[in-house]
Amino acid sequence: MTATYTPSELLAVSASRLLADNKVVFAGVGIPLLASALARATHAPGLTIVVEGGSIGLEVDPGRLPISTNEMRAARRAVALPSITQIFLYAQRGYFDYGFLGGAQIDPYGNINTSVIGTVERPKVRLPGSGGACDIACLCREIMIVTRHERRRFVERLDFVTSPGQIDGGGGRRRAGLLFGGVTALVTDLALMDFDPGTGRMRLVALQPGAEREQVREQTGFELEVAPDVRRLEAPTGDELKLLRGLDPSRMFL
Amino acid sequence: MPKTERPPVTFVDARRRLEAKARAPRDKRMSIADAAALVHDGDHIAIGGCLYSRTPTLLLREVLRQRRRDVVLSRSLMCYEGELFLAAGASREIVTSWVGIGLPWGLSRIVREFVEGGQARFEEWSHLAIGLRYHAGAMGVPFLPTLSMLGSDLLRTTGAKTMTCPFTGEQLCLVPALFPEVALIHVHRADRFGNAQIDGYPHMDADIAAAAQTVVLSAEEIVEPDEIRRTADRTVIPFFAVDAVVEAPYGAYPHEMYGLYDVDLEHIDGYARRVGADGVAAARAYLDEYVYGPPTPQAYLDKFGAARLARQRRAAEELTGR
Numbered sequence: 150m151t152a153t154y155t156p157s158e159l160l161a162v163s164a165s166r167l168l169a170d171n172k173v174v175f176a177g178v179g180i181p182l183l184a185s186a187l188a189r190a191t192h193a194p195g196l197t198i199v200v201e202g203g204s205i206g207l208e209v210d211p212g213r214l215p216i217s218t219n220e221m222r223a224a225r226r227a228v229a230l231p232s233i234t235q236i237f238l239y240a241q242r243g244y245f246d247y248g249f250l251g252g253a254q255i256d257p258y259g260n261i262n263t264s265v266i267g268t269v270e271r272p273k274v275r276l277p278g279s280g281g282a283c284d285i286a287c288l289c290r291e292i293m294i295v296t297r298h299e300r301r302r303f304v305e306r307l308d309f310v311t312s313p314g315q316i317d318g319g320g321g322r323r324r325a326g327l328l329f330g331g332v333t334a335l336v337t338d339l340a341l342m343d344f345d346p347g348t349g350r351m352r353l354v355a356l357q358p359g360a361e362r363e364q365v366r367e368q369t370g371f372e373l374e375v376a377p378d379v380r381r382l383e384a385p386t387g388d389e390l391k392l393l394r395g396l397d398p399s400r401m402f403l
Numbered sequence: 404m405p406k407t408e409r410p411p412v413t414f415v416d417a418r419r420r421l422e423a424k425a426r427a428p429r430d431k432r433m434s435i436a437d438a439a440a441l442v443h444d445g446d447h448i449a450i451g452g453c454l455y456s457r458t459p460t461l462l463l464r465e466v467l468r469q470r471r472r473d474v475v476l477s478r479s480l481m482c483y484e485g486e487l488f489l490a491a492g493a494s495r496e497i498v499t500s501w502v503g504i505g506l507p508w509g510l511s512r513i514v515r516e517f518v519e520g521g522q523a524r525f526e527e528w529s530h531l532a533i534g535l536r537y538h539a540g541a542m543g544v545p546f547l548p549t550l551s552m553l554g555s556d557l558l559r560t561t562g563a564k565t566m567t568c569p570f571t572g573e574q575l576c577l578v579p580a581l582f583p584e585v586a587l588i589h590v591h592r593a594d595r596f597g598n599a600q601i602d603g604y605p606h607m608d609a610d611i612a613a614a615a616q617t618v619v620l621s622a623e624e625i626v627e628p629d630e631i632r633r634t635a636d637r638t639v640i641p642f643f644a645v646d647a648v649v650e651a652p653y654g655a656y657p658h659e660m661y662g663l664y665d666v667d668l669e670h671i672d673g674y675a676r677r678v679g680a681d682g683v684a685a686a687r688a689y690l691d692e693y694v695y696g697p698p699t700p701q702a703y704l705d706k707f708g709a710a711r712l713a714r715q716r717r718a719a720e721e722l723t724g725r
Contacts, residue, residue, distance in 0.1 A: 202454075202604060203605065203606065213722070217454045217456070219453040219456045219480075220454075220455065220456050221603070224603060224723075230603060230604050232607060233453060233606055234535065234537075234607055238531075240531075271519070271521060272518060274510075274515070275515050276510065277510060278500055278502060278527045279527060279530065279555075280480060280500050281531070283530075283551060283555050284530055284531040286555075287529075287551040287552065287555070288551055310554070310555055311555060312555065313554030322554060325554030326554070326565070326574030327553050327554050328573065329550075401507065
C-alpha cells in the first residue's frame with residue numbers, strides 16, 4: 150500500500166522508529182514531541198517523554214499539542230513537574246537516553262548553529278538562540294538531529310557552534326570535556342545519516358522512499374560520505390499516519 | 404553594542420546588601436504602582452515564569468508605564484515582553500537562552516531589528532546555564548560548574564570560563580552567579596508577608612527570588628497567613644526574600660497561569676501578526692493600547708472582557724483536571 154504523506158509526517162515517523170522502548174527521551178515541541186508520542190502509541194509504550202519546561206512522563210493529548218515546553222498542555226498526566234534547572238540536571242546526571250535537536254545550520258560533524266548568521270557582535274540574522282539545545286547536545290546520551298534536508302542548512306562551516314555535535318569528528322568531544330554522549334543519527338525527509346568511522350564526517354546510511362542519492366548530494370552543502378551498502382527506509386504505514394494525524398488534527402506541526 | 408558599563412555584583416556585595424535588609428515579618432502589600440517603583444533605571448530585572456507561562460505581565464506593564472530606562476532583562480526563555488521593552492526604549496540588553504513566542508511565529512522581528520542594527524545586545528547562554536547562574540546567586544556562591552556549554556561557542560561569547568577539576572582532572576565549564584537588582588515574580592497565592600506558593604511548573608522562580616536584591620511579587624490571591632501555615636509544604640518563596648506583595652488577579656494575562664487560565668493564543672497571534680507586518684511601529688501601537696492607555700490593571704483586563712477571561716479560566720480547569 151502506498152500512502153501519501155508530507156515531509157513533516159515522514160520526518161516524524163522516521164524519528165519515532167529510532168526510539169527504543171523503555172528509554173527516556175528529552176523532546177522539544179513540534180516534530181520531536183510528535184515522534185515521541187507516536188513511538189509510545191506504537192512500538193515503545195514504555196518510553197518516557199521529558200520536556201525542558203519541567204515535565205516528566207507527559208502524555209500527549211490528541212488535538213492538544215503544546216506549542217511551548219512549559220505550558221499546561223505539556224504537563225498532561227505528567228508524573229513530576231520539577232524546575233527547569235532540575236530537568237537539565239537530570240540530563241547532566243545521565244538519566245536521558247535520547248535528545249532530539251533541529252537546527253538552522255548543521256556542519257559535517259553534526260555541530261549545530263541556532264544563534265547567529267554572521268558574527269555575534271553584528272549578526273546578519275539573529276536566530277532565537279540555544280534554549281535547551283546546547284544542554285541537550287552536551288548532556289544527553291544519544292543525540293538525534295531531525296530536520297528538513299536543505300542545502301542552506303547543511304553547510305561545511307558554521308558561523309557559530311551553539312550545540313556541539315561530534316565537534317571535529319576525531320576526539321574533539323573528549324578534548325572539549327564532553328565525556329558522555331554524542332550524535333548517533335540524523336534523519337531528514339531525504340535520508341538517514343550517521344558519521345563515517347574513518348573520517349568522522351557525515352555519512353549517508355539510508356534513503357527515504359522516493360529519494361535518490363543525487364538529490365541528497367544536491368541538497369547537502371558539503372561532501373557527504375556514503376556507507377558501503379545504502380539501505381532504503383520503509384515508507385510510513387497507514388497506521389502510523391493515522392495515529393500521527395490524530396495527534397495533530399489541525400496540522401500545527403505536520 | 405558595548406556591554407553596559409557597570410561592574411557585576413559580586414557574591415560578597417550581594418551578601419552584604421542582603422544582610423543589611425530588615426527581616427521582620429511585616430505587611431508588604433502595596434499598590435502595583437508603589438511596587439513597580441522599586442525598580443530603578445539601570446537595574447537588572449530577572450523575570451519569573453517561562454515564555455508565555457506565569458509571566459508577571461501586570462508588573463512588567465507597570466514598570467513600562469513608569470518609563471524606566473536602561474534596564475537589563477533576564478529570563479529563562481524570553482517571550483515578547485523583551486520586544487516591548489526594546490520598542491519602548493526601556494531596555495537595550497537582554498540576557499536569556501532563547502527569544503521568540505514559539506515555533507509557529509518564527510523569529511522575533513523586533514529583536515532582529517534591534518540586535519542586527521546594533522541598538523541592543525542579546526547575551527545568549529544555554530538554558531541550564533541561565534538556571535545555574537540564578538542558582539549560584541541563590542546559593543550565595545560566585546559560580547557553579549557544569550558539563551554543559553563545553554565545546555560550544557557560547558563559552559567564548561559569554562562570561563563563562565573553564566577549569567580543570569581539582570579532584571578528577573576533568574574539564575568543567577564555570578558559569579558566574581547572577582545577582583539581579585530586582586526579581587519580578589507572579590505566583591498563585593501569597594500572604595501579606597510574602598510567603599508565596601506556586602502551582603504547576605516552578606520554572607526558576609525560587610532561585611530568582613533568592614538571588615535578587617529586591618523581590619516584587621504579584622499574586623492571583625492574597626491569603627491569610629494561617630492558610631500558608633496549613634500548607635507550608637507548598638511554599639516555594641519564604642517571606643524574608645520578599646519586599647513587596649501586590650494582589651493581581653489575572654496578573655499573567657494573556658499568558659497562562661497553571662490551573663487558573665489558559666494562554667490567550669488568539670491575542671498573542673494578533674500581536675505577532677501586526678508586528679510581523681509593521682515591526683516596531685506595531686509594538687509601539689500595542690504599548691499605547693495595552694500598556695500606556697489603560698490606567699489601571701482592571702482597565703487593562705476590561706479590554707479583554709469578562710467573557711473572554713471566563714472562557715480562558717474554563718480551558719485551564721479542563722486542561723489540568725484529572
